[in-house]
Amino acid sequence: MAKARWHIVKDGQGGVTVSRKLPARFDFAVEATVPACNAVLLAQQVRQDMWRALQGLRGFLPVVEIVNDGNHCRIRAGGSVNGPLPLVHVQGLLLQILHDPVRRARWIMHAGRF
Template sequence: MARKGWHILKDEGRVTVTRRLPVRFDLSVEAELPCARTVSLTRVAQQVRQDMWRRLQDLRGFAPAVEVSRSEGGLVIRAGGALADPVTGRVRDSLADLLESPTHQARWIAHAGRRSHG
């Protein structure tokens, strides 16, 4: 399903939000996010996508993609997307810092725990 130019793909226990299909992860960073409560995977993916876009919006030819799946201890987030040009270590490090940020993680979980589905 496309929503405002974003494709939201749902599988059992996994949601992917992407700008383009097919989904490509030329740039890819993963992080595990502890989460003991039930949250909306779609909301987590949307929040990560927004923060990732704010951080990487000057990256030419970048088409964001975020995949969120459930794990035993919480959530696994894969963020990145399609790139027109090769990525530098600085860009990968910046994205990894975002995914590991306790402040961002807490906000994502708080937002995703509000009444919703997905």
């Protein structure tokens, strides 16, 4: 079985976008902020949790964008969907994921707080 390929695009200022296809496209997205940490590791952790929750969504291609301002990382998580999109349900589920204190603690621990 072929290993899934993810595109990791760095912006040169500490930000990163992780997506399945290029160009990354957001049909829907939610945002959250966490303390500054390694943007690539944070994006991969968020993407994994988002994929676990939404893998049943037909045609879903996850995208996670991290913008690092020095003190905080702004997470924009979402993606594109090739098919019907139950927007309210999906956005609500992603908000729960991004604001879950247990997940956030795990992400920050894994991504190494600066």
